[in-house]
Amino acid sequence: MFNLVKIAARNIRRYKRRSLLTVSLIAFGVVFVLVFVAVTASIKDFMIAQITDSYLGALQIHRGGYVASIESLPLNMNLPPAAVSQIEKTLAGIKEIEAYSERIKFGALFSNFTETTNIRINGVYPEKECAALPQMLSRISEGEKCVRALEKGKILVPKLLAQGFGAKVGDTVVVVATNKDGSVNGKTVLVSGILESATGPGGRDGYINFDDAREILRMSGNEVSEIVVRVKSLPQVEEVAQSIRVGLGLGEKKQKGGGIEVHTWSQLSPFANIASMIDLMTFFIKLMLIAIVLISILNVMIMAVYERVREIGTIAAIGTLPHKILSLFLVEGFCLGVTGAVVGVVFGLGIILALYISKITFNFGQATGLILAPTIAPIEVVTASLMVIIVSVLASLQPAFKASRMEPIDALRHV
């Protein structure tokens, strides 16, 4: 094998310009793929983290049908106390779950005594909400960035609403809501902070303490609208969701019917479609890399075989078996692929590192000045490299096969 590699390496060196061009082309493709994957993946991961860590959670649990009616925030579709208790028991038994937070969601009127507008209220337990959504407090642009902002008697007002309404930190406002029995109730609360818009359906969502929500809605039992769950590893969210379903004894029928529903973030957020599009683009970029490698290696190997017909005739004449001639050319393609992959990986990682260090900023929706910190998983580097090497060998297969099938007498006659 060593001798095959040695001969292949020398043959590659023999056609310096052509080999350099091929290796450069492959390396360029690898660099492009790695940088693209790193940048898009980091943006995607950043956005997903923003969504899951500041508003949506990794997954949510609702009463069946609640998500379909979520725009009207129906109080009569809250999870009853017995179901909440069952869910909490199930969540406690799944070790992949890091934290969870119960919410009461309802539509309300928000008044500063002179003007009134609509607001979506989330009643939460501050500690539990912050544990389930670690970036929740970072969304507070004005006011205290701590759990005290959600103490009883306080409200976090969404930025869009605060701007339109002229609400400031320290203002006293009234939240008025109708409970599920039709009874209207209100409570005076203090604006403790202004909340930046989260990516996703959070533009008009304000937050108050869970107990205040129960008080406004005159709830007696421990019923909740949704339970937001944080998992230890986001890529495992589907498995965790399935474990919860199994733990709750949810079959397909119950999942769709009136029991309990478990939804992952990707089922709840429209950003999941953008994430899928990014994945699709990455896939096509990888296809392009395959095409680049395939065409360049195929071209260079066809030329190599064509130009070395007499040489092939010579080695065949002196008794080299066809499969060894095949190996010679396959190893040559393999070496070209490996060289291109190595050069590409070195340059690609260098560019990714440079981007990481240079801390380029970008904007996403309402969020501005976000820092681009591209990183790439080792598996992506290995996948791209292996893909290049495998395609290189496959592209060499046809020319190599042709070389191995040459009749020595014809090859020796070749001019």
Next chain:
Amino acid sequence: MSLIVAKNLSKTYATDSVEVKALQEVSFEIEAGAFLAFIGPSGSGKTTLLNLVGCLDKPTGGELQVAEMNVANLGRRQAAEFRGQNIGFIFQSFNLIPVLTAYENVEYPLVMVQELRPAERRDRVLKLLKAVGMLEQKNQMPEQLSGGQKQRVAIARALVTQPKLVLADEPTANLDHDTAYMILRLMKQMRDNFGITFVFSTHDTRIIGEAEIIYSLDDGRLLQRDERGKANVQSSENRSAKHTAV
């Protein structure tokens, strides 16, 4: 004992409209240890005959036995294996592998064909490079060698597998007279040293005299056998018996 036996050997190349009889019922026997030339004008069938004997091509008629093996109908792989074990080739254009040094060119058949252990390979290659006077140039690439030096390396490569037979098609056609003569002398010396049968083709009248047996070919037919060196052949056989092969 005959190393090569050909009986009514024929080779016809057929295209859609034309049929060319390159060899017509040629019969001959070549003894082991011979230093033999096929001569004749261009197109007389010399190369075709060497290709058949070298298992590079198949006859369309007749019988051909090389080293006690009927080689007329060997398959692709069998023919390659047979060549690798029994036949060495010397080409008109030397056909050294340009990316390998002189040493590596000679070593190549041992690596790729016979798969010998490195120590044994090294021993054999150095011995042969020394025998052909190319030891000092062993690390040079073919492009750095003269025509004569290239052919010396090619001779060493042909001999390194310890073949029973070396076939050389016009081995001196690309060389000047002095070098051609020197190469012929070297080939003969190798025959003497290692007892290997040398069969070559040539139309170069300057070096024909070096052959001990000459077969004349014309228009695909064997015209005559000239045994001007018969005595030499016999003495060579005696000599070869005393030598140990490389």
